[in-house]
Amino acid sequence: MAEYLVLALVLLGVLIAGTVGLVVPRLRRRPEPPLPRTEVDTRAEEDLAGPPVEAPESDLSTGVLVEPPPVLEPQVEVPEPTAGRLVRLRSRLSRSQNVFGKGLLGLLARDHLDEDVWEEIEDSLITADVGVDATRDIVDRLRERTRVLGTRSASELRALLAAELVNALDPSLDRSLRTAPKDGVPAVVLVVGVNGAGKTTTCGKIARVLVADGRSVLLGAADTFRAAAADQLETWGSRVGAETVRGPEAADPASVAFDAVKRGIDTGVDTVLIDTAGRLQNKVGLMDELGKVKRVVEKQGPIDETLLILDATTGQNGLEQARVFTEVVNVTGVVLTKLDGTAKGGIVIAVQRKLGIPVKLVGLGEGKDDLAPFDPAQFVDALLGTEATGRDA
Ligand SMILES: Nc1nc2c(ncn2[C@@H]2O[C@H](COP(=O)(O)OP(=O)(O)OP(=O)(O)O)[C@@H](O)[C@H]2O)c(=O)[nH]1
Ligand SMILES: [Mg+2]
Numbered sequence: 001m002a003e004y005l006v007l008a009l010v011l012l013g014v015l016i017a018g019t020v021g022l023v024v025p026r027l028r029r030r031p032e033p034p035l036p037r038t039e040v041d042t043r044a045e046e047d048l049a050g051p052p053v054e055a056p057e058s059d060l061s062t063g064v065l066v067e068p069p070p071v072l073e074p075q076v077e078v079p080e081p082t083a084g085r086l087v088r089l090r091s092r093l094s095r096s097q098n099v100f101g102k103g104l105l106g107l108l109a110r111d112h113l114d115e116d117v118w119e120e121i122e123d124s125l126i127t128a129d130v131g132v133d134a135t136r137d138i139v140d141r142l143r144e145r146t147r148v149l150g151t152r153s154a155s156e157l158r159a160l161l162a163a164e165l166v167n168a169l170d171p172s173l174d175r176s177l178r179t180a181p182k183d184g185v186p187a188v189v190l191v192v193g194v195n196g197a198g199k200t201t202t203c204g205k206i207a208r209v210l211v212a213d214g215r216s217v218l219l220g221a222a223d224t225f226r227a228a229a230a231d232q233l234e235t236w237g238s239r240v241g242a243e244t245v246r247g248p249e250a251a252d253p254a255s256v257a258f259d260a261v262k263r264g265i266d267t268g269v270d271t272v273l274i275d276t277a278g279r280l281q282n283k284v285g286l287m288d289e290l291g292k293v294k295r296v297v298e299k300q301g302p303i304d305e306t307l308l309i310l311d312a313t314t315g316q317n318g319l320e321q322a323r324v325f326t327e328v329v330n331v332t333g334v335v336l337t338k339l340d341g342t343a344k345g346g347i348v349i350a351v352q353r354k355l356g357i358p359v360k361l362v363g364l365g366e367g368k369d370d371l372a373p374f375d376p377a378q379f380v381d382a383l384l385g386t387e388a389t390g391r392d393a
């Protein structure tokens with residue numbers, strides 16, 4: 001009898017262990033919201049952003065077995081908060097950090113700051129795309145101040161260099177994005193730039209930033225040049241619950257932009273973001289097309305912000321191309337993308353100096369939240385590495 005009881009208990013134990021073993025792992029593997037494959041940020045672990053927002057597992061930690069909620073299509077995501085992104089994404093500037101942090105600070109730490117060393121410092125800045133004029137200014141001021149102050153300690157030299165770089169980035173410029181509605185009318189943001197610069201991606205990232213800040217957004221797919229362009233934009237929008245207005249293939253971009261603003265007014269969203277085509281600006285027509293988009297949109301009210309998207313890896317060449325845009329539309333801010341892919345972080349200084357337009361945002365990766373508000377002091381700190389965390393943190 002006792003043997004039967006023991007046997008029954010053992011069987012019961014095996015049964016319970018087996019059930020838990022099957023159920024728990026299955027629950028733990030509950031799928032995350034689907035993401036288009038290309039937009040998954042594979043480097044998320046680099047960030048110190050804390051636990052990922054999109055895969056809350058708190059319900060699992062209690063051990064309570066709950067039915068997974070029905071999958072709603074499309075799943076609306078909660079984007080990462082925007083505060084402190086530049087600090088969190090600072091490691092993405094590692095290529096530029098080598099030039100500024102290791103290179104320049106190393107040179108300044110030499111025993112004798114003679115003519116040769118100053119020339120090397122100049123070369124480093126020019127190689128980092130700071131631009132010849134800005135480099136001369138920075139080095140002249142740095143020379144003068146080290147001479148007058150007799151500065152020698154590494155931390156003092158770092159502070160002087162940081163101050164000159166921040167100064168070259170003109171911290172007094174207004175870098176806020178004008179995206180707030182006025183009197184119930186949505187703010188209109190126009191996004192322009194050469195092809196491949198990152199316009200559509202940046203539109204999507206900005207939409208996420210705005211949604212994270214509690215705004216409602218509508219996207220206008222005024223790139224009717226490429227059939228897939230509107231799909232690409234719509235994918236970004238649907239993930240954060242933003243509607244996309246698109247026209248038939250090869251439709252007039254100006255009329256799509258007009259319809260988007262009209263729809264935005266009718267539905268009462270806070271911000272309308274208009275993505276445009278980026279065929280090379282020297283091709284006949286693109287500049288005319290952009291000028292027309294601008295004029296037609298303005299029939300319903302002013303454009304609040306025109307963002308020029310510039311690929312940081314194209315360096316000084318990109319700058320020349322960019323100037324054409326500033327002649328056709330009233331560019332109010334620059335977004336410098338792909339800073340993660342270049343050692344030439346100094347391009348930020350050159351862009352502002354040459355175009356006279358503030359860099360408002362920087363792109364630091366292909367991930368969906370890899371866009372950060374630009375802040376000169378934080379940026380320079382990231383380039384040089386802070387003393388607290390080491391030079392090339
Ligand atoms: N590494 C990196 N890649 C980026 C960044 N921003 C955009 N990209 C990539 O650049 C490529 C082009 O981006 P798009 O947004 O399609 O560029 P676009 O300006 O809309 O291009 P067209 O519509 O063809 O004119 C994509 O592969 C993006 O993932 C960035 O900050 N860093
Ligand atoms: Mg595009």
